[in-house]
Amino acid sequence: MKDTYTYQIGDNLYLNLTNRCSNRCTFCVRDxxxxxxxxxxxxxxxxxSAETVTAEIGDPTRYREIVFCGFGEPTYRLDALKQIADYVHARGGRTRLNTNGHxxxxxxxxxxxxxxxxxxGVNISLNAPTAEAYAALCRPQREGAFAAMLEFARALKAEGVCCWFSVVDCIGEAAISQCRAVAAEVGIPLRVREMIE
Ligand code: SF4
Structure with a gap:
């Protein structure tokens, strides 16, 4: 069977550029x-390749958003991501990045x-309010991942790129409340989303 590089859910087209990820989240469906x-x-x-993906996208205005998402972390493919995003914008489409912030x-x-x-728009998975809780839930494979994620969010905000943190609802009300404080400190919104079973 052919690999899935693009897939439609609702009005959006999602792009699947890599299996690689710098986390091993306990709730991840990636295998x-x-x-x-x-x-x-x-x-x-x-x-x-970027060309393979843009050929599948075709006219991006057929979709509400073109979303870099997939199983892995899209920023491992930064060059392809940039090339594809430029293609989408040149044809009047909108882009979103779903990322772990690394x-x-x-x-x-x-x-x-x-x-x-x-x-x-950049959706950064915050997932936990502290480096310790993040390490337990997301099991990052790189040192300093939590701090690097917060710094990435600050850098996006400084560049004027629309971004927000997201958390999955399974972490509980107390942790969500702490995450709201983290988001407020960085100065971007927090969105709570349902856990994928
Ligand atoms: S960041 Fe996303 S793709 Fe990576 S392990 Fe966590 S849930 Fe899976």
């Missing part, structure tokens, strides 16, 4: 066998300026 909304998202044949850590530089003008 070789599972599917998401009926789509098998594990890339068995390798990561797609993009600058992964790429070894502040990538926020490279996202300005390319990504219309």
């Amino acid at each position: 070789e066998r599972s599917t998401y909304e009926g789509y098998p998202l594990w890339l068995k044949g390798g990561e797609p 993009g600058s850590l992964i790429n070894g530089r502040n990538i926020a300026p490279e996202l300005r003008g390319r990504i219309d």
Whole structure:
């Protein structure tokens, strides 16, 4: 079966650029066998080129948003992401990035300026209010991941890129309340979303 590079849910088209991720979240659905909304998202044949993905997108205005999401962390594919985002914008489409916020850590530089003008909204999975709780829930594979995520959010805000934190509702009211305080300190909104079973 052909790998799934793009998949539609509702009015949005989602892009699946990589299996790689710098977290091992306890609630993650990412593995070789599972599917998401009926789509098998594990890339068995390798990561797609930007050209392959843009050919699948076609006219981006057919969708409300083109969303960089998928099983893995899209910022591992920063060059392809930028190329695809430019394609979408050149044809009048809108872009969103769903990310764990490790993009600058992964790429070894502040990538926020490279996202300005390319990504219309960045959804950063905060997931937990402290580095300790984050380590237990998201099991980051890199040192300083929680602090790097907060710094990424601050850098996006400084660049004027629309961004917000998200948490899954399973973490409980007390943790959600603490996350609201973290978001307020950074100066961006917090959105609470349902856990994917
Ligand atoms: S950040 Fe997302 S893709 Fe990565 S392990 Fe967590 S839930 Fe899975």
